[in-house]
Amino acid sequence: MIQRIPAFLDRCRIALLILNESHWSRSVLDGIARYAGEHCGWDFWLQPRGLKEPPKLPEDWCGDGVIARISNEPLRESIARHGLPTVNVSWHGTHCREFPKVISDPQACGRLAAEFFIGRGFEQVGYIGPPDCYNYRDEVWPEVDRVAEEAGCQAYKFDPDPNSPQPDYDFQRLRLVQWIRSLPKPVGIVAWNTTLAREIMLTCGAEGICVPDEVAILAVESDPLVSNLSPMPISQIEQRMEQVGYEAAQELQRLIAGGEPHEKPILIAPAGVIEKPSTDTEFATDVLVQQAVSFIKRHCDEAITVSDITDHLDISRRSLEERFRKALKRSPAEEIRFARVRVLKDLLRRTTMTHAEISVEASFSCENAMFRFFKRMTGLTPGEFRRNQSIDLPMFPETL
Structure with a gap:
């Protein structure tokens, strides 16, 4: 047998x-x-x-x-x-x-991080890379520096104390404090990982520096648990x-x-940026643009148009467009689209709603319209995006 x-x-x-x-x-x-x-x-x-x-x-x-x-x-x-x-x-x-x-892709992460802050109107971008003990060849910083320079912005890199007996950043608090104090404000800081981003946030809190209005913080690595254990949830790059x-x-x-x-x-x-309160600033050099961005945030789950903004602020469309371009280097219509895709990503990531239900929740005319919009904005279908995500239930959902 x-x-x-x-x-x-x-x-x-x-x-x-x-x-x-x-x-x-x-x-x-x-x-x-x-x-x-x-x-x-x-x-x-x-x-x-x-x-x-x-x-x-x-x-x-x-x-x-x-x-x-x-x-x-x-x-x-x-x-x-x-x-x-x-x-x-x-x-x-x-x-x-x-x-x-x-x-x-580390270089794409660096580009995305710098473009995120520059798109928010920041003219200063800070960067804290991996501690020396990690022995990484840092490919993120050169892209942050390059993108900032090409946009006419200034980039600042934190250099740890090479003589410190402890290479981790939590043992270099004094040097970190001095660096953050020295940065022109407002500034957007890109941190190598969520643990470093949390350390920056704690340092700012101890120094009375307001996050995110004076210092906005974005982590290259995503760690929802560390983010939720921070004084406020931390924005992170979706590295997929x-x-x-x-x-x-x-x-x-x-x-x-x-x-x-x-x-x-x-x-x-990377798929984009998971936006949390650590970057939720309405920073712009123009108060009217701040008001417009605030209006968009309040109505980002509705099918608003640029006309809704001009009516609310009693301003001509041409004037609004010019002031947006000058303050944020993008149009009001682009700001609306970015806000709406953030709503869709949030619903896809945090809920089990069907695509049809999400299209209704986000005020799209139909599921196909939502599908085409999301594909055009992200390069992924809603299904592809959802399959690449872990469900990330925030500790403070009311702040998102």
Whole structure:
């Protein structure tokens, strides 16, 4: 009698060497799990660990492939000794044939962050990058600096004390205080992650500096838990980390099947900015423009037009357009569209409403009109956007 081999023995064994203590890493793992569930049913080997626990692939581990956050040379060497197809999801290190990358696009994150503040009318943009102990090659700052310079704005970079016995920023509070004091106000600050953004917010609070009107804060990394544990929720870039995990798994499957590594990293563009109170300022050099922006915010879930604004403020359309261009470098119609797409993203991210229900809630004439508008504004369908999001229920929904 022939003994039948259980089907699960034919499944690929994949090692996951990724942090699992943060929202970033868990989102990557969610994307990997989604791909495996849809396509191949992998069996995973995991090494539960935090940021300071050194990862390592055991010498005697046998499997078919690896997805890793390759952040140091010992880990790189331990994986290399196995000679398995491997995908790196970290900004650490360089892309190569042995360890090809699938990552969130760091340069696009830098551009998006700078453009966000410049679009709000800020003429000063600050930046706090990763602590030196993280050993990152920072590709975000050069784009923040470049975009600000091209827009005629000034960018300021925080430099930590190289002689400090503790490289983390929470041990450099005095230097951080001095830097924030020195910045011309108002200023929009881009922080490497949500933890640093929270540290900036606490520093501003201790110094009596108003957030967001004097200092607006945007984090490059999204961590809803840290955001909700801050004095006020923090605006963050949507890096689409679940999509990073999904495409990393897809790329690994292709490599396991004998495919050749790509010459360049696979870059996942950010979806936009998750706006929270830390950037919810009506800053503009023109009081009338401030009033117009405030009106748009109050009615962003309605099908308002530029005429509604001009009627409310008793001003001609031409004058309103000119003052918007001068103060915010965009038109009132653009401001309305940005506000409306934020409403749609919020509903897609935080609720389980159907697309038809969302179109009614956001005052679109029909579901197709909402669909076309969202696709035009974001490059994604509402369904694609929702699939890439984790449900993020805010601690203070009334402030959104």
